[in-house]
Amino acid sequence: MSASERDPILEIRHLTMRFGGLLAVDDLSITARRGGVTAVIGPNGAGKTTVFNCVTGFYRPSQGMIRLRHRDGAEFLLERLPDFRIASRGRVARTFQNVRLFAGMTAIENLLVAQHNPLMLASGYSLLGIVGFPGYARAERAAIERAAHWLERTGLLSRADDPAASLAYGAQRRLEIARAMCMEPVLLCLDEPAAGLNPRESEELNELLMRIRADTGTSILLIEHDMSVVMGISDHIVVLDYGRKIADGTPQQVRDDPKVIAAYLGVDEEAVGAIATEVKP
């Protein structure tokens, strides 16, 4: 806990999000450690995706602060940046709960779109590119190489020239992660990456995420329902229920927390005490 406080990648402080009269997230504070895997879990409707959308700029929080800190010390207050700047300047990449690929474009094209900003610069905002400036050709080759690298890592190299829509569901999920990684993010936000995957695919996903973390040092923020994924790879878990944080700690701590058990099993407030005494004899 002390290490994460010394150099956190992401600090969420007093985040509140209201939709009209509905309080989706209520005074939430989370600290994500650099190079770690932080998981946000909770029952359906607990506000997990809302937190994600606030972090990635798709929602503007009603209150609170979200601070991202790069390794070089650069700081970004994400609640003040528009979504595409969070991605391009803040280097926060995300995936979506319902996969959002460019369906009619090939796998490799999807990964090139993810490298839009550096390529745009290399093409002199299209002006140099249109006259066939050699510097752009070099940059494009490098981008294709990087795309091929991530296709290989996700086991999709043989499908590089197939449209994203023709891939199987599990492969689409992996392609979305590859696309996010092509942005070379410092923080990778995954919204239920294991949803709809079979146990073997979940296992492969775990391995992929662990390798990504080990090889690139990318910090990961994760929403997940699949406990085998959450418990297998996270080193810090935050549990939400009705927009509030009810537990925060290591997988072991969270697993034993009676409030978490109550939230997941749907026990009311009074019964929590009873469960607590049962769990801790």
Next chain:
Amino acid sequence: MAIRSRLDLAAALKDSVLAALLALGLFGLVVGIRTETGPVGALELFPRIGLLAAIVGVIFLGRFAFVLLYQGGFLDFAGARLASANLGTRFGGIQRFAGPALLGFAIAVPILFYENRYYLDLGILVLTYVMLGWGLNIVVGLAGLLDLGYVAFYAVGAYAYALLAQHTGLSFWVCLPVAGILAAFWGILLGFPVLRLRGDYLAIVTLAFGEIIRIVLINWQSFTNGPNGITGIPRPSFFGLPFIDGEGGFAERFGFEFSPLHRIVFLYYVILVLALVTNFVTIRLRRLPIGRAWEALREDEIACRSLGINTTNTKLTAFAIGAMFGGFAGAFFATRQGFISPESFVFMESALILAIVVLGGMGSQIGVAVAAFVMIGGFELFREFAQARMLLFGAAMVAIMVWRPRGLVATRVPSVFLAKRKIIPAEVVEGARR
């Protein structure tokens, strides 16, 4: 299939009676009663029961036959569609040769039809629409922004050239880029307020924008000369040599015998070059990051934003570049006609250009060219039928949309490939899915 081939006379009869009733309702007043001015000036009604009965009878029998044929499995729409889809993939194969072949034909037209001014004029008209179609294809086909007011940029280009050339006396080649830039500027101006809109809402606003431009052109008498239009717009010269008979003219300088056709041929090649520039730029842009961003925007805007793409700028560039080519085409139109008025820039033009893009297959360059050729050429072909022209035209469009619902060329060629360039089938491309 076995179920469908059983004939159900009762159902067919019921269907036909319904169709006949519908026809009675539709034609009852329109055809069934004829009004004429009587001797004292009042209107008199003449019932035309016979004609009405004939129309309703024909519709009843026609529908009956149609339903029976359908039940008998003779009209297999699903099968026809499947067959045409296969044709589409094969067409994708011959696409590679179709492009150069069409280009060769386009270059040869003035030689083949040199004596026939009608065909040359038609060729110029077709190429103008090819260029407009390609320009709109950037906005609608690639970026997926439905624009119903494209004719506004055509008008801006035309008026920009006409007014500039008249007031400053600058040559066509100087005014052309200015007209394009002005149109692009208006493209951005339109783009700003409509950035948040998509689909139907965007279509309505762009439609309104097209009308606004036209109405301003009509009412701003002092600037645009209102509904009377602008006459005496300078004709293009061959890089300074005017197409006139005698001293200092194009013909004398090059030692030809003077012919008014020289100018027509020159105009033909000017629009061919302009259209090819549009095509070249579009093809190049498609392979640059901006082009991929346009297509990504068409597929999924939210995903684009999550990847750090500034969707505002991306949409504005699409609007601006599409508008710029519209402006070029407008400047060419003005110099060719020598006369422009707001009547040339009505909504029908926007609809026609959009129809060319949709019919050709959104995003496909060659499809748009073929569609422009078929639509404008077909329009001319049926000129003799006068009244029936629109009817035939509408029927042809319905037929094409039934058999090729995604346009002539709906497949997509990837902008980049790793091992092998595979044609992407129409079914998965967003622009075509809508």
